[in-house]
Amino acid sequence: MLRLALALLLLAAPAQAEAQAQDTAEAARAASGRLQEAGRMLDEAEGSTDRLSALTQTVHAYEEGLVLLRDGLRRAALREAALERQLASQEGEIGDLLGVLMTIERAPVPLLLLHPSGPVGTARAAMMGSAVTPALQERAEALRADLTEVQELRAVQDSAAATLEEGLAGAQQARAELAQAAQERTDLPRRYTEDPVATALLIAGSETLEAFAGGLAQTIDTEMATEAPDAADRRGSLPLPVQGVVLRGYGQADAAGVERPGLVIATRPQALVTLPVAATLRFRGELLDYGTVAILEPAPGVLFVLAGMAEVYGEAGEVLPEGAPLGLMGGEAGPGDAILTGLAASSGAEASETLYLEVRDRQGPTDPATWFALD
Structure with missing residues (x-):
């Protein structure tokens, strides 16, 4: 009876609902499939x-x-750590549960049917046992499922490590081929030819x-x-030119208190920047303290x-x-093992690069939200 009561106390602890658990293994497999598809596209x-359009799509796929x-x-690493913490915290309870199950399994059947207090006690024990047995089985199945999930998550992480390395290498190759194809294109329409001397003089004479x-x-x-x-x-309605997150909006000050009339978008290293709409390239090159700048004219x-x-x-x-591809962000994506090492503590490769986006009309700077769908 003591063992039976103990089992009831163990079963009172709520187990994590299966409907709330995310299928992290399947998510990792789907991502691996996406990288394999990108390899075929390359x-x-x-x-x-x-070829330029195909390579642009390939880089996006990577x-x-x-x-x-x-x-x-x-997610797999976090889920595995949570399961291991859960199992470690329930180590004593799991031992008691296994003890109950082993006692029931080893005891002779006639002995299980008898009770020292006589027929009434035997009947009560039988009723309690019939109620507890399915719950014990459910608890054991839940424990078995947790252990199986830990093993599966470890296997997924081991197999995905190679896929991640191949994906990083494939993405680097696709970016290199894209850059070469972009430099070799000769079929673009032109609105004008540039006077390099006048451009150099304008850069030298402009303070803002x-x-x-x-x-x-x-x-x-x-x-x-x-x-x-x-x-x-x-x-x-325009999409942002790069995949990322808006860190600072129009007119918001940065940590140094500097306000700029544009968006600061956090992106991952070597992210591809594309044109959100057809536009004339009015300038590209180093400018003031902005670094490498591209100025587009999407409308007069x-x-x-x-x-x-x-x-x-x-x-x-x-x-x-x-x-069309406009350019690439800087930075280094880092090797796959370095990315895997920091998976549990971060969201993957940090968005360490920033793209500044400013919109100007004849009256001066204007809120980019008037052109871009920031939500």
């Missing part, structure tokens, strides 16, 4: 008629797959971004007949200023199509 891009895999592995943007007309050498893009009807009198990239593709005067 192989197929070699023979694609529009980025998405790596993000999903890092998140899946992080506003002064430089206001003098961009001086950099035009020869105008072409190509029609200028006009995305006025897309205001408020409207400029998108993007700063912080390590590489920018295209030449001033070219009309770049929507979705």
